[in-house]
Amino acid sequence: MIAPRLDVEGLLRGEGLHRVGGGRPLLGRLVLTLALGGALYGGVMGAFGLNAEQALYSAVKVPLLVVVASLVCLPNFWVVNLVLGLGPDFAAAWRGLLSAQATLAVALASLAPVTAFFYASTDSYDFAKLLNFAVFGVATLAAQRTLARHYRPLLARDRRHAVALLAWPALYFFVAGQLAYVLRPFIGNPRFDTTFLREHWWGNVYGDLLWAVRGL
Protein backbone atom coordinates (compact mmCIF):
# COMPACT_ATOMS: atom_id res chain seq x y z
CA MET A 1 0.00 0.00 0.00
CA ILE A 2 1.19 3.47 -0.86
CA ALA A 3 -0.65 5.29 1.94
CA PRO A 4 1.82 4.27 4.71
CA ARG A 5 4.79 5.25 2.55
CA LEU A 6 3.33 8.71 2.03
CA ASP A 7 2.49 8.72 5.74
CA VAL A 8 -1.08 9.85 5.16
CA GLU A 9 -1.90 9.05 8.77
CA GLY A 10 0.90 11.38 9.91
CA LEU A 11 -0.36 14.08 7.57
CA LEU A 12 -3.83 13.94 9.09
CA ARG A 13 -2.55 13.91 12.66
CA GLY A 14 0.41 16.22 12.20
CA GLU A 15 2.82 13.55 13.41
CA GLY A 16 5.87 11.64 12.20
CA LEU A 17 7.29 12.99 8.97
CA HIS A 18 4.53 15.55 8.88
CA ARG A 19 5.01 16.94 12.36
CA VAL A 20 4.63 20.68 12.57
CA GLY A 21 7.90 22.55 12.41
CA GLY A 22 9.69 19.67 10.76
CA GLY A 23 11.80 21.86 8.47
CA ARG A 24 11.71 21.93 4.69
CA PRO A 25 8.50 20.99 2.86
CA LEU A 26 8.24 17.32 1.90
CA LEU A 27 7.63 18.42 -1.65
CA GLY A 28 7.63 15.01 -3.38
CA ARG A 29 5.47 13.30 -0.78
CA LEU A 30 2.94 16.09 -0.51
CA VAL A 31 2.58 16.57 -4.25
CA LEU A 32 2.21 12.83 -4.78
CA THR A 33 -0.45 12.65 -2.05
CA LEU A 34 -2.20 15.58 -3.65
CA ALA A 35 -2.04 14.04 -7.13
CA LEU A 36 -3.23 10.59 -6.03
CA GLY A 37 -6.02 11.80 -3.78
CA GLY A 38 -7.21 14.33 -6.34
CA ALA A 39 -7.08 11.77 -9.15
CA LEU A 40 -9.07 9.28 -7.09
CA TYR A 41 -11.81 11.79 -6.37
CA GLY A 42 -11.73 13.19 -9.90
CA GLY A 43 -12.15 9.69 -11.31
CA VAL A 44 -15.28 9.21 -9.25
CA MET A 45 -16.51 12.76 -9.84
CA GLY A 46 -16.41 12.32 -13.62
CA ALA A 47 -18.05 8.91 -13.50
CA PHE A 48 -21.55 10.41 -13.35
CA GLY A 49 -23.74 8.32 -15.63
CA LEU A 50 -20.85 5.81 -15.89
CA ASN A 51 -18.98 7.99 -18.35
CA ALA A 52 -15.51 6.38 -18.39
CA GLU A 53 -13.98 9.01 -20.67
CA GLN A 54 -15.11 11.87 -18.45
CA ALA A 55 -13.89 9.96 -15.40
CA LEU A 56 -10.42 9.78 -16.92
CA TYR A 57 -10.43 13.49 -17.81
CA SER A 58 -11.59 14.55 -14.37
CA ALA A 59 -8.99 12.29 -12.73
CA VAL A 60 -6.39 14.44 -14.49
CA LYS A 61 -8.17 17.75 -14.02
CA VAL A 62 -8.84 17.74 -10.27
CA PRO A 63 -5.14 17.45 -9.27
CA LEU A 64 -4.27 19.86 -12.08
CA LEU A 65 -6.69 22.42 -10.69
CA VAL A 66 -5.18 22.35 -7.21
CA VAL A 67 -1.54 22.26 -8.34
CA VAL A 68 -1.80 24.98 -10.98
CA ALA A 69 -3.83 27.30 -8.74
CA SER A 70 -1.19 26.91 -6.02
CA LEU A 71 1.68 27.54 -8.41
CA VAL A 72 0.02 30.66 -9.80
CA CYS A 73 -0.43 32.08 -6.31
CA LEU A 74 2.94 31.05 -4.92
CA PRO A 75 5.04 34.04 -6.13
CA ASN A 76 2.53 36.48 -4.68
CA PHE A 77 2.48 34.61 -1.39
CA TRP A 78 6.26 34.76 -1.27
CA VAL A 79 6.26 38.48 -1.87
CA VAL A 80 3.55 39.06 0.71
CA ASN A 81 5.64 37.18 3.26
CA LEU A 82 8.76 39.16 2.37
CA VAL A 83 6.96 42.49 2.56
CA LEU A 84 5.59 41.57 5.96
CA GLY A 85 9.10 40.70 7.08
CA LEU A 86 8.26 37.04 7.47
CA GLY A 87 10.94 35.76 5.11
CA PRO A 88 12.62 33.43 7.60
CA ASP A 89 9.31 31.65 8.24
CA PHE A 90 8.48 31.21 4.57
CA ALA A 91 9.53 27.54 4.33
CA ALA A 92 7.34 26.65 7.30
CA ALA A 93 4.39 28.62 5.91
CA TRP A 94 4.74 27.06 2.48
CA ARG A 95 4.96 23.65 4.06
CA GLY A 96 1.74 24.36 5.93
CA LEU A 97 -0.04 25.42 2.75
CA LEU A 98 1.12 22.38 0.80
CA SER A 99 0.15 20.09 3.68
CA ALA A 100 -3.28 21.69 3.70
CA GLN A 101 -3.67 21.04 -0.04
CA ALA A 102 -2.63 17.43 0.45
CA THR A 103 -5.15 17.14 3.28
CA LEU A 104 -7.81 18.49 0.95
CA ALA A 105 -6.98 15.75 -1.54
CA VAL A 106 -7.05 13.03 1.12
CA ALA A 107 -10.39 14.28 2.45
CA LEU A 108 -11.76 14.32 -1.11
CA ALA A 109 -10.57 10.77 -1.68
CA SER A 110 -12.16 9.62 1.56
CA LEU A 111 -15.49 11.06 0.41
CA ALA A 112 -15.24 9.39 -3.01
CA PRO A 113 -17.26 6.33 -1.90
CA VAL A 114 -20.07 8.62 -0.73
CA THR A 115 -20.15 10.40 -4.09
CA ALA A 116 -20.00 7.10 -5.96
CA PHE A 117 -22.86 5.77 -3.88
CA PHE A 118 -25.10 8.76 -4.53
CA TYR A 119 -24.23 8.69 -8.22
CA ALA A 120 -25.39 5.08 -8.22
CA SER A 121 -28.74 6.05 -6.77
CA THR A 122 -29.71 9.11 -8.78
CA ASP A 123 -29.84 10.33 -12.36
CA SER A 124 -30.21 13.96 -11.40
CA TYR A 125 -27.37 16.11 -12.73
CA ASP A 126 -28.41 18.99 -10.48
CA PHE A 127 -28.16 16.75 -7.45
CA ALA A 128 -24.70 15.62 -8.58
CA LYS A 129 -23.61 19.25 -8.80
CA LEU A 130 -24.88 20.11 -5.33
CA LEU A 131 -23.31 16.97 -3.91
CA ASN A 132 -19.91 17.89 -5.33
CA PHE A 133 -20.18 21.44 -4.02
CA ALA A 134 -20.86 20.01 -0.59
CA VAL A 135 -18.00 17.51 -0.83
CA PHE A 136 -15.50 20.19 -1.88
CA GLY A 137 -16.78 22.45 0.89
CA VAL A 138 -16.33 19.78 3.54
CA ALA A 139 -12.87 18.84 2.23
CA THR A 140 -11.83 22.51 2.29
CA LEU A 141 -12.88 22.71 5.93
CA ALA A 142 -10.80 19.62 6.63
CA ALA A 143 -7.79 21.27 5.02
CA GLN A 144 -8.21 24.24 7.38
CA ARG A 145 -7.42 21.93 10.30
CA THR A 146 -4.00 21.14 8.89
CA LEU A 147 -3.35 24.75 7.97
CA ALA A 148 -4.31 25.94 11.45
CA ARG A 149 -2.02 23.34 12.99
CA HIS A 150 0.95 24.61 10.97
CA TYR A 151 0.18 28.25 11.53
CA ARG A 152 -0.32 28.08 15.30
CA PRO A 153 3.40 28.30 16.16
CA LEU A 154 3.96 30.88 13.42
CA LEU A 155 1.18 33.10 14.73
CA ALA A 156 2.54 32.76 18.23
CA ARG A 157 5.90 33.97 16.97
CA ASP A 158 4.63 36.88 14.89
CA ARG A 159 1.09 38.25 14.64
CA ARG A 160 1.78 39.47 11.09
CA HIS A 161 1.30 35.89 9.87
CA ALA A 162 -2.42 36.55 10.23
CA VAL A 163 -2.21 38.95 7.27
CA ALA A 164 -0.46 36.38 5.09
CA LEU A 165 -3.04 33.85 6.16
CA LEU A 166 -5.77 36.15 4.86
CA ALA A 167 -3.94 37.07 1.66
CA TRP A 168 -3.46 33.47 0.56
CA PRO A 169 -7.09 32.27 0.46
CA ALA A 170 -8.27 35.57 -1.00
CA LEU A 171 -6.04 35.15 -4.03
CA TYR A 172 -6.18 31.36 -4.13
CA PHE A 173 -9.95 31.07 -4.31
CA PHE A 174 -10.09 33.92 -6.81
CA VAL A 175 -7.69 32.05 -9.09
CA ALA A 176 -9.09 28.59 -8.42
CA GLY A 177 -12.60 29.79 -9.29
CA GLN A 178 -11.49 30.96 -12.71
CA LEU A 179 -9.31 27.90 -13.26
CA ALA A 180 -12.16 25.57 -12.40
CA TYR A 181 -14.24 27.47 -14.95
CA VAL A 182 -11.61 27.05 -17.64
CA LEU A 183 -11.06 23.38 -16.84
CA ARG A 184 -14.77 22.54 -16.77
CA PRO A 185 -16.52 20.10 -17.18
CA PHE A 186 -15.68 18.04 -14.10
CA ILE A 187 -18.90 16.13 -13.64
CA GLY A 188 -20.02 16.23 -17.26
CA ASN A 189 -23.56 17.24 -18.10
CA PRO A 190 -25.01 14.10 -19.71
CA ARG A 191 -26.70 16.26 -22.35
CA PHE A 192 -23.39 17.50 -23.76
CA ASP A 193 -20.66 15.59 -25.56
CA THR A 194 -17.73 14.42 -23.48
CA THR A 195 -14.68 16.62 -24.06
CA PHE A 196 -11.52 17.38 -22.13
CA LEU A 197 -12.36 21.07 -22.19
CA ARG A 198 -15.54 22.73 -23.36
CA GLU A 199 -15.43 24.04 -26.91
CA HIS A 200 -15.62 27.61 -25.65
CA TRP A 201 -13.35 26.95 -22.72
CA TRP A 202 -12.07 30.51 -22.39
CA GLY A 203 -14.16 33.12 -20.70
CA ASN A 204 -14.38 34.70 -17.34
CA VAL A 205 -16.28 33.19 -14.51
CA TYR A 206 -16.66 36.52 -12.71
CA GLY A 207 -17.96 38.20 -15.84
CA ASP A 208 -20.47 35.40 -16.25
CA LEU A 209 -21.50 35.70 -12.62
CA LEU A 210 -22.04 39.42 -13.08
CA TRP A 211 -24.17 38.75 -16.13
CA ALA A 212 -26.16 36.18 -14.21
CA VAL A 213 -26.80 38.65 -11.40
CA ARG A 214 -27.89 41.33 -13.90
CA GLY A 215 -30.18 38.79 -15.54
CA LEU A 216 -32.15 38.34 -12.33
Add this chain to the structure above:
Amino acid sequence: MGKWLTELDQLLRGEHTRKDDLRAGRVGLPARRLAVLGIALGLVYGAGMGLFAATGGREHAWRHLVASAAKLPLLFGLTLLVTFPSLYVFAALANSRLRVRETLRLLVAAITVMLGVLASFAPVTVFFTLSTDSYRFMLLLNVVFCGLAGLVGLGFLFRAVNLVFPDEAGAEEGRRARRIFRVWLLLFGVVGAQMAWILKPFVGNPQLPFAWVRDSRGSSFFEFVLRSITDNWR
Protein backbone atom coordinates in the same frame (compact mmCIF):
# COMPACT_ATOMS: atom_id res chain seq x y z
CA MET B 1 -23.23 -22.06 18.91
CA GLY B 2 -22.74 -21.61 22.64
CA LYS B 3 -19.41 -19.90 22.05
CA TRP B 4 -21.03 -17.39 19.71
CA LEU B 5 -23.82 -16.64 22.12
CA THR B 6 -21.24 -16.01 24.81
CA GLU B 7 -19.52 -13.59 22.47
CA LEU B 8 -22.76 -11.72 21.86
CA ASP B 9 -23.52 -11.74 25.57
CA GLN B 10 -20.14 -10.20 26.37
CA LEU B 11 -20.56 -7.58 23.66
CA LEU B 12 -24.02 -6.54 24.85
CA ARG B 13 -22.84 -6.38 28.45
CA GLY B 14 -20.07 -4.04 27.35
CA GLU B 15 -17.30 -6.34 28.52
CA HIS B 16 -15.39 -5.73 25.33
CA THR B 17 -15.64 -2.00 25.81
CA ARG B 18 -14.51 -1.52 29.38
CA LYS B 19 -14.07 1.94 30.75
CA ASP B 20 -10.34 1.70 31.47
CA ASP B 21 -9.51 0.28 28.05
CA LEU B 22 -11.47 2.90 26.16
CA ARG B 23 -10.05 5.69 28.30
CA ALA B 24 -6.60 4.53 27.23
CA GLY B 25 -7.70 4.49 23.58
CA ARG B 26 -7.64 0.68 23.44
CA VAL B 27 -10.43 -1.15 21.67
CA GLY B 28 -9.60 -4.82 22.08
CA LEU B 29 -12.61 -6.24 20.30
CA PRO B 30 -12.28 -9.44 18.27
CA ALA B 31 -13.41 -7.66 15.10
CA ARG B 32 -13.43 -10.63 12.75
CA ARG B 33 -15.45 -12.79 15.08
CA LEU B 34 -17.87 -9.94 15.69
CA ALA B 35 -18.28 -9.41 11.97
CA VAL B 36 -19.14 -13.08 11.46
CA LEU B 37 -21.53 -12.89 14.39
CA GLY B 38 -23.11 -9.75 12.94
CA ILE B 39 -23.63 -11.41 9.58
CA ALA B 40 -25.27 -14.41 11.27
CA LEU B 41 -27.56 -12.16 13.29
CA GLY B 42 -28.43 -10.17 10.17
CA LEU B 43 -29.30 -13.39 8.35
CA VAL B 44 -31.67 -14.32 11.17
CA TYR B 45 -33.56 -11.04 11.11
CA GLY B 46 -33.47 -10.80 7.30
CA ALA B 47 -35.03 -14.23 7.06
CA GLY B 48 -37.70 -13.17 9.56
CA MET B 49 -38.41 -10.11 7.43
CA GLY B 50 -38.59 -12.12 4.21
CA LEU B 51 -40.94 -14.67 5.71
CA PHE B 52 -43.91 -12.41 5.00
CA ALA B 53 -43.36 -12.65 1.26
CA ALA B 54 -42.48 -16.33 1.52
CA THR B 55 -45.81 -17.26 3.09
CA GLY B 56 -49.24 -16.87 1.57
CA GLY B 57 -48.67 -19.29 -1.29
CA ARG B 58 -46.80 -16.84 -3.52
CA GLU B 59 -44.45 -17.80 -6.31
CA HIS B 60 -40.73 -18.06 -5.60
CA ALA B 61 -41.46 -18.16 -1.89
CA TRP B 62 -38.01 -19.42 -0.97
CA ARG B 63 -36.23 -16.89 -3.04
CA HIS B 64 -37.91 -14.11 -1.08
CA LEU B 65 -36.62 -15.59 2.12
CA VAL B 66 -33.09 -16.05 0.83
CA ALA B 67 -32.99 -12.61 -0.77
CA SER B 68 -34.07 -10.75 2.38
CA ALA B 69 -31.77 -12.80 4.58
CA ALA B 70 -28.77 -12.09 2.36
CA LYS B 71 -29.56 -8.43 1.85
CA LEU B 72 -29.84 -7.39 5.47
CA PRO B 73 -26.19 -8.01 6.43
CA LEU B 74 -25.22 -6.60 3.03
CA LEU B 75 -27.10 -3.39 3.82
CA PHE B 76 -25.04 -2.73 6.94
CA GLY B 77 -21.76 -3.87 5.39
CA LEU B 78 -22.08 -1.69 2.31
CA THR B 79 -23.16 1.33 4.34
CA LEU B 80 -20.08 0.94 6.50
CA LEU B 81 -17.89 0.59 3.42
CA VAL B 82 -19.22 3.83 1.95
CA THR B 83 -18.99 5.92 5.10
CA PHE B 84 -15.92 4.57 6.88
CA PRO B 85 -13.08 6.25 4.91
CA SER B 86 -14.41 9.74 5.49
CA LEU B 87 -15.08 9.07 9.18
CA TYR B 88 -11.52 7.90 9.63
CA VAL B 89 -9.97 10.87 7.82
CA PHE B 90 -12.00 13.41 9.74
CA ALA B 91 -11.47 11.70 13.08
CA ALA B 92 -7.72 11.60 12.47
CA LEU B 93 -7.77 15.31 11.62
CA ALA B 94 -9.46 15.89 14.97
CA ASN B 95 -6.60 13.98 16.66
CA SER B 96 -8.78 11.01 17.54
CA ARG B 97 -6.80 8.62 19.68
CA LEU B 98 -8.24 5.69 17.77
CA ARG B 99 -6.20 4.41 14.83
CA VAL B 100 -7.74 2.89 11.70
CA ARG B 101 -8.17 -0.58 13.17
CA GLU B 102 -9.59 0.61 16.46
CA THR B 103 -12.07 2.94 14.75
CA LEU B 104 -13.21 0.11 12.50
CA ARG B 105 -13.50 -2.31 15.42
CA LEU B 106 -15.66 0.10 17.34
CA LEU B 107 -18.02 0.59 14.40
CA VAL B 108 -18.23 -3.14 13.67
CA ALA B 109 -19.13 -3.65 17.33
CA ALA B 110 -21.84 -0.97 17.23
CA ILE B 111 -23.32 -2.50 14.08
CA THR B 112 -23.22 -5.97 15.62
CA VAL B 113 -25.09 -4.61 18.62
CA MET B 114 -27.72 -3.21 16.25
CA LEU B 115 -28.01 -6.53 14.45
CA GLY B 116 -28.18 -8.36 17.78
CA VAL B 117 -31.15 -6.25 18.86
CA LEU B 118 -32.78 -6.80 15.47
CA ALA B 119 -32.27 -10.56 15.69
CA SER B 120 -33.89 -10.54 19.10
CA PHE B 121 -36.97 -9.03 17.47
CA ALA B 122 -37.04 -11.78 14.82
CA PRO B 123 -39.42 -14.07 16.76
CA VAL B 124 -41.84 -11.15 17.15
CA THR B 125 -41.66 -10.43 13.42
CA VAL B 126 -42.26 -14.09 12.65
CA PHE B 127 -45.18 -14.18 15.04
CA PHE B 128 -46.85 -11.20 13.40
CA THR B 129 -46.04 -12.49 9.92
CA LEU B 130 -47.93 -15.68 10.67
CA SER B 131 -50.89 -13.88 12.22
CA THR B 132 -51.50 -10.94 9.89
CA ASP B 133 -51.71 -10.41 6.15
CA SER B 134 -51.46 -6.64 6.12
CA TYR B 135 -48.39 -5.58 4.14
CA ARG B 136 -48.51 -2.06 5.49
CA PHE B 137 -48.58 -3.26 9.07
CA MET B 138 -45.56 -5.48 8.49
CA LEU B 139 -43.71 -2.63 6.83
CA LEU B 140 -44.40 -0.34 9.76
CA LEU B 141 -43.46 -3.01 12.30
CA ASN B 142 -40.12 -3.56 10.61
CA VAL B 143 -39.43 0.15 10.42
CA VAL B 144 -40.12 0.46 14.16
CA PHE B 145 -37.83 -2.47 14.97
CA CYS B 146 -35.04 -1.06 12.80
CA GLY B 147 -35.48 2.31 14.47
CA LEU B 148 -35.23 0.78 17.94
CA ALA B 149 -32.17 -1.25 17.00
CA GLY B 150 -30.62 1.89 15.56
CA LEU B 151 -31.18 3.74 18.83
CA VAL B 152 -29.56 0.98 20.87
CA GLY B 153 -26.57 0.86 18.52
CA LEU B 154 -26.32 4.63 18.73
CA GLY B 155 -26.32 4.46 22.51
CA PHE B 156 -23.54 1.88 22.44
CA LEU B 157 -21.42 3.97 20.09
CA PHE B 158 -21.91 7.20 22.04
CA ARG B 159 -21.08 5.59 25.34
CA ALA B 160 -17.84 4.32 23.82
CA VAL B 161 -17.06 7.62 22.08
CA ASN B 162 -17.65 9.57 25.30
CA LEU B 163 -15.26 7.29 27.13
CA VAL B 164 -12.57 7.48 24.47
CA PHE B 165 -12.81 11.27 24.31
CA PRO B 166 -13.49 12.30 27.90
CA ASP B 167 -14.44 15.82 28.78
CA GLU B 168 -11.70 16.56 31.30
CA ALA B 169 -8.45 16.01 29.43
CA GLY B 170 -8.00 18.00 26.24
CA ALA B 171 -11.52 19.43 26.30
CA GLU B 172 -11.28 21.06 22.88
CA GLU B 173 -9.93 17.95 21.14
CA GLY B 174 -12.50 15.72 22.79
CA ARG B 175 -15.36 17.98 21.82
CA ARG B 176 -14.19 18.09 18.23
CA ALA B 177 -13.83 14.32 17.97
CA ARG B 178 -17.27 13.73 19.46
CA ARG B 179 -18.80 16.22 17.07
CA ILE B 180 -17.25 14.35 14.13
CA PHE B 181 -18.72 11.06 15.30
CA ARG B 182 -22.10 12.72 15.62
CA VAL B 183 -21.98 14.13 12.08
CA TRP B 184 -20.77 10.78 10.82
CA LEU B 185 -23.76 9.10 12.41
CA LEU B 186 -26.00 11.39 10.39
CA LEU B 187 -24.15 10.41 7.21
CA PHE B 188 -24.40 6.75 8.18
CA GLY B 189 -28.16 7.16 8.64
CA VAL B 190 -28.66 8.96 5.35
CA VAL B 191 -26.54 6.51 3.36
CA GLY B 192 -28.13 3.57 5.19
CA ALA B 193 -31.66 4.73 4.40
CA GLN B 194 -30.82 5.21 0.74
CA MET B 195 -28.93 1.90 0.67
CA ALA B 196 -32.01 0.14 1.99
CA TRP B 197 -34.02 1.89 -0.70
CA ILE B 198 -31.66 0.59 -3.39
CA LEU B 199 -31.62 -2.94 -1.97
CA LYS B 200 -35.39 -3.16 -1.53
CA PRO B 201 -37.62 -5.21 -1.35
CA PHE B 202 -37.06 -6.58 2.15
CA VAL B 203 -40.62 -7.27 3.25
CA GLY B 204 -41.98 -7.68 -0.28
CA ASN B 205 -45.21 -6.09 -1.46
CA PRO B 206 -47.56 -9.02 -2.22
CA GLN B 207 -48.90 -7.18 -5.28
CA LEU B 208 -45.53 -7.06 -6.98
CA PRO B 209 -43.66 -10.01 -8.51
CA PHE B 210 -40.45 -11.33 -7.00
CA ALA B 211 -37.24 -9.43 -7.67
CA TRP B 212 -33.83 -9.79 -6.04
CA VAL B 213 -33.53 -6.03 -6.19
CA ARG B 214 -36.15 -3.66 -7.56
CA ASP B 215 -35.14 -1.04 -10.04
CA SER B 216 -35.14 2.12 -7.97
CA ARG B 217 -33.02 4.46 -10.04
CA GLY B 218 -34.36 7.96 -10.26
CA SER B 219 -36.09 7.74 -6.93
CA SER B 220 -34.82 8.03 -3.43
CA PHE B 221 -35.85 7.17 0.07
CA PHE B 222 -36.16 10.84 0.96
CA GLU B 223 -38.33 11.64 -2.04
CA PHE B 224 -40.57 8.76 -1.04
CA VAL B 225 -40.92 9.96 2.55
CA LEU B 226 -41.56 13.53 1.45
CA ARG B 227 -44.18 12.41 -1.06
CA SER B 228 -45.88 10.15 1.49
CA ILE B 229 -46.15 13.07 3.88
CA THR B 230 -47.44 15.58 1.32
CA ASP B 231 -49.90 13.05 -0.14
CA ASN B 232 -51.38 12.44 3.27
CA TRP B 233 -51.75 16.12 4.00
CA ARG B 234 -53.62 16.87 0.86
